[in-house]
Amino acid sequence: MGATPRLDFALDTYECIVLYPGPSGRALPEETVQRLQSEHLRHMQALQRRGIVLVDGSVDGPAREPDPPIGFGLARTGSVDDVRSVMEADPAVQAGLYRVEVLTFLCPAGSLEFPLVKTES
Numbered sequence: 001m002g003a004t005p006r007l008d009f010a011l012d013t014y015e016c017i018v019l020y021p022g023p024s025g026r027a028l029p030e031e032t033v034q035r036l037q038s039e040h041l042r043h044m045q046a047l048q049r050r051g052i053v054l055v056d057g058s059v060d061g062p063a064r065e066p067d068p069p070i071g072f073g074l075a076r077t078g079s080v081d082d083v084r085s086v087m088e089a090d091p092a093v094q095a096g097l098y099r100v101e102v103l104t105f106l107c108p109a110g111s112l113e114f115p116l117v118k119t120e121s
Contacts, residue, residue: 010109012076015083015102017056019071024096033097040092044073052077052086054114071098074112080104 047053056073084102
């Protein structure tokens, strides 16, 4: 893809987390899926408490491809690689229930707020 366009306003940069069904998801027993989903939620909550993930949640809608995205989040660490690393440490990703992509997300500076973000002191 091309370079960032030249704009006459400032941009904020985030890391966009996109979660997809993983390669093992359909083959895993239901009790394993339930356990991994619980572990995934705890992992994401820990990332929010650490101030890495600002917001995350599930997405739903008509499938436009065989495995549409099932989750979305935003982080702001300054490093796609760092966010990818912590997301790949998610037990559900490691087990193949989910797979993750991390992209750069740009938006007009100051256009997003995250009032529920809490960081550990």
